[in-house]
Amino acid sequence: MSDIDGASDVVKVNGRTVSGFLGRIRYVCDGPTALVGAVDRLMRLAPYSGVGVQRGRGFGLVRLEPTWR
Incomplete structure (x- = not known):
């Protein structure tokens, strides 16, 4: 079973706003x-x-x- 445990997050780095995914993704093939x-x-x-x-x-x-x- 594949699943996702995480969310998008926004942080400030050196005055810049950076967004991305933080968490785990599990793939099963x-x-x-x-x-x-x-x-x-x-x-x-x-x-x-x-x-x-x-x-x-x-x-x-x-x-x-x-x-x-």
Whole structure:
């Protein structure tokens, strides 16, 4: 089951207003092996792909957490 536990938030950083998502998103992919493999590779790329804005200020963090069946 996929789910979202979080909300959009607005903070001030150096006099600028920055909005973004704070929380957790859980994705579950059931399907053919090739599809699951493709989704897995994309998710593993996320921490290195520049997701989000203001990364130089500590925003845009993606951390993968393993799950077990």
